[in-house]
Amino acid sequence: MKNIISFLVIPLIFLVLAACSNSSNNASENSDAEEDVKELEVWVHVPADEPEGENYDVRAKEFEEAHENVDVTVEHIVKTGGGSGYNDRVNAAITTRELPDIIALESVYAASYTDSDILLPLNEYLDQATLDSYLDTIISAGSVGDNIYALQSFDLSSPVYYNVDLFEEAGIKVPADENGNWTLDLAWSYEEFLENARKLKDHMGQEPVHMFTENNGWHMYAHSPIIFSNDARMVGENGLDTEGYLDSNNTMEALQFIDSLFRDGIVASTTREDAFALEEAAISFEGPWMVDVFQNEYPDLNWSIMPYPYGKDGHQSAPHGSWYIAATQNTEYPELSAELVAHLTNKDSAIKMEEATGLIPGHKELLDSSETYSDYPRKLMLDQLVNTNHLKPKSPIFPVLEDALGDIMEGIALDNGSLESLINDAKEKVDREADRFK
Amino acid sequence: MHNIKQKIKQNKTLDFIFSGKILFLLPAFALISIFVIYPLILAVGYSFTDYYLLKPNDISFVGFDNYMEIAYDKYAKKAFFNSAKYVIYIVPLQVILSLFLATLIAKKSKTNTLFRTAFFSPYILSIIVVSLLWKNILDPNSGIVNEFLASLGFAKQEFFSDPNLALPTISFIILWQGISFQMLILMAALQDIPSSLYEAASMEGANAWQKFKHITLPSIKGQVVFVLIVVTTGTFKIIIEPLVITNGGPQGSTSSILLYMFEQGTRYRQIGYASAITVIFAIILIMIAFVQRKLVKEEEG
Structure with missing residues (x-):
């Protein structure tokens, strides 16, 4: 019995002491507080x-x-x-x-x-x-x-990097304004991009364009502008409706362009780390922080920056x-x-x-x-x-949209089903989540 | 006679309660209540609501809607199926290989001490470190395995990007790391078997297989069952390896049920739905453990 009493009483004493100490501290704090901070x-x-x-x-x-x-x-x-x-x-x-x-x-x-x-x-x-x-x-x-x-x-804003030497060797004439700069209004359309990428492929004998293909937020950040530049959207103004947006003709056209990059051997189906830095790729969709990396770690790399390719005139888009x-x-x-x-x-x-x-x-x-x-x-x-336009969806279900786009892009890279089926799967995923918010 | 036994048992229980010894269980009970029982009750409660993480003040009762949704959720089904695949790939191999290794190094010798240390070292590494280590080793571009394959003239393998290879590869990594702990448990059990039994069997002319079948296995049966249950439930609870190595991809081929639940709860913020998955998952694990114990008991009987 003594054990029980001591087991209960000792913690109680500590609790009472602690409570007294707190209340005295509070009292002194209150009295010290001259003004309301x-x-x-x-x-x-x-x-x-x-x-x-x-x-x-x-x-x-x-x-x-x-x-x-x-x-x-x-x-x-x-x-x-x-x-x-x-x-x-x-x-x-x-x-x-x-x-x-x-x-x-x-x-x-x-x-x-x-x-x-x-x-x-x-x-x-x-x-x-x-x-x-x-x-x-x-x-x-x-x-x-x-x-x-x-x-x-x-x-x-994420740029598209290109290798000046490889472009020259492949006989690609870089668009330039009167000052010799590749400006935003001289961006390549989908068709021009494909045509020149094929020339690069013929010259290099391997996939000339580097893209990160893992399914993560990078697709929404860096690759969605390619899709949105074709006047395509993932969802409507309310951030929830996919009907007529994710499955629109414009979206399909944009995805067909991306699909052809993979099917024509222009982009490798899996990421090749440092491919651009090692001159194994002539074009690369990488972050702006790579500017310092290229400058400091690859001083011999003759790189420059080109505008994002676009689908339809007047809808140019870029990451931000x-x-x-x-x-x-x-x-x-x-x-x-x-x-x-x-x-x-x-x-x-x-x-x-x-x-x-x-x-x-x-x-x-x-x-x-x-x-x-x-x-x-x-x-x-x-x-x-x-x-440029920045059309990343403003949606309460943004994480789902990000994953749905990632699923489509990964599916295209791995050639895992038709575009229609990839879009339908993504639509189903988004709609299921969107229903919770309607 | 039965009544007397029962009364003695009751008296012992009462003595235990009133002696004050029960109070020493309180800290453990408090911890279990806070970290296991309370969250479990909360999860069951939330599983019947539409609790969205960003709206903690706006929770409605939705009955069995979340459970119905799981039935139609193809991603949840895929995750359940993947978890089952992990179990099929890992459990039998881990139990058999850990028993094999334990048998090899059970005898006390200096060489075996070295092997024990070598075999056990992966277990003390953090799962995240192991995952990143293997991710580098098996990297399709610069990993040493692919470099080696290429040097032999074989094609480089996309271990983590190929939907058909990713899950078996992750299973191998889990197997590699987990095997040592099970090996240690079985080795301790093997060392407890009296050597006189083997000596007697040798005198009777038993061969190695007969000794293993009739002495070793029956003697360590309890530990084998323990290992079986621990490995099965542990494998069902896989989350870190697929999260770190592939994030459930490619195309959801490595996503486990726990990873899917984590994604629904934290990334999509659907606490109600994630709780329903948790409840189903917990029921499955309890059923598996129950069936395994039942089968073993029946066999013992």
């Missing part, structure tokens, strides 16, 4: 020692200094593959209703977050002049319906999009939070990010003075960002 919490997906993470810390400090009794805490929750580590934390906070005032999010998820009333409409708190400063592309990516929910100080900053409905200080979003993504941030990482500044005023993007070929990336 507004605490704002920011969650970002990048570590503090990376330029982007460092930039958020600097802006948060500036914001504190500019506002009395405002305390900003930036928490760096490093994302793992596919952003899962960070996203898991955000998802958990949504479940427990403990979201911070401000979060970073992939711009493509803005629609699903707003569908669930998670984000704060920034345009209700920020003046028009502030919003007008951002590139239209950024405003468009951060908007859902008539409201703007997320902003960023930079963006990026990154992680944006948004305020949540959970905040106690909506006006202050909106202001902090604008500050975290202001012009100084844009300048710092361009200097540190070469990202395209997200403010109109800075485009002309941008040193990195003033000359071709890099200027082409800026032109793509500013002057």
Whole structure:
């Protein structure tokens, strides 16, 4: 019996002591609090020692200094593959209703977050002049319906790289304006792309175009613009209807173009890492970060940048999009939070990010003075960002759309069924999920 | 007599409860309640709702809709089918090979200590590390296996990109890593068999196979059953290897049921639907374990 009593009483004593200690602390804290400090919490997906993470810390400090009794805490929750580590934390906070005032999010998820009333409409708190400063592309990516929910100080646009030497050897004449630059308006159509790729294939004796074929988000980011440039869409305006979009003639035509790239031996069915860097491919759809890799690690590689091929005139499209900053409905200080979003993504941030990482500044005023993007070929990336369509679907079921497109692209690469059957499977997958939202 | 036995048993139970010893079970019970029982109850509850991760305040009861949907979900069926394939590929081979290896290295000697360490080392590596390691080894462009095949004049193999090769390749990786733990359990069991039994059998003129069949196998039957159950349930729970190596592809050919459930719950945010898959999955695992135990008990009887 003594055992039972001691087993119960000792923890009880600890609990009582702990409770007393907490209450005395709280009492002293309350008495010490002279004024009401507004605490704002920011969650970002990048570590503090990376330029982007460092930039958020600097802006948060500036914001504190500019506002009395405002305390900003930036928490760096490093994302793992596919952003899962960070996203898991955000998802958990949504479940427990403990979201911070401000979060970073992939711009493509803005629609699903707003569908669930998670984000704060920034345009209700920020003046028009502030919003007008951002590139239209950024405003468009951060908007859902008539409201703007997320902003960023930079963006990026993925280029198509080409090997200048291999083009010359294959006898391909590069389109050029009066200054000798391959500009956006001189982009190859599907037919021109195919015709020249065949010449390259004949010259090289292997697949001349490199594409990543694994089923992941890369297809939506880097390859969907090829499809969308044929005036094709995956879903309608509501982000849910596939009928007449995913199965439209335009979509079919665009997919036929991609299919012919694989069937004609222009693109290999499985990814060949470093194929472009090793001059085993003459054209490559890779990220803008490869510019530094090619420059530093492959100094002998004679590369340049060409515009994305397009299907129909007037529908040119190119990849863009990154992680944006948004305020949540959970905040106690909506006006202050909106202001902090604008500050975290202001012009100084844009300048710092361009200097540190070469990202395209997200403010109109800075485009002309941008040193990195003033000359071709890099200027082409800026032109793509500013002057092409960005038709990634704004949908609450974006992850499903991303996977459905990935299934189609992977199916084409592996020649796993007819285009019709691949489209029908994708449509079925999307429709099943869309039904939950209708 | 039976009543007396029962009364003694009841008294022992009461003594155990009132002696205070039961309190020492509380920490374990609390942990199991928090991390197993409570989530299980939640999963069963959520499986009857349309719980969408981003709308925790808007949950409706949908009855058996989620379960009905699973019946028509071809991707879920494929994932269940793939999990069964993993079990078929891995379980028999893992049990047989682990028993074979255990028999080889059961005798205590310096050479065997070296082999035991070598055989066991894959198990102490993280699954993610092992997955990435094999992904590199079997890479179609620069992996050493394909380089070796090419040097012999064979065509390079798309181990993870070919829908027909990907699942057997991942099964091999799981088999390679998991075999050592089962080997250790069986080796411990083998070492417990009295050597006098083998000596007596030798005197009777029994050959190696007869000794194995009539002494070794019956002596370690319990451990073999344990290994069988652990490997079967473990194989059904495969998620990390296909997630890291192929993310369930190509064309869903390596997706397991747990990976599909994870995808539905975290990526598509359909907690209700993912919970229904979890419940069905749990029922299947319980049934398998139950049937395996039942079969063994019947055989023992």
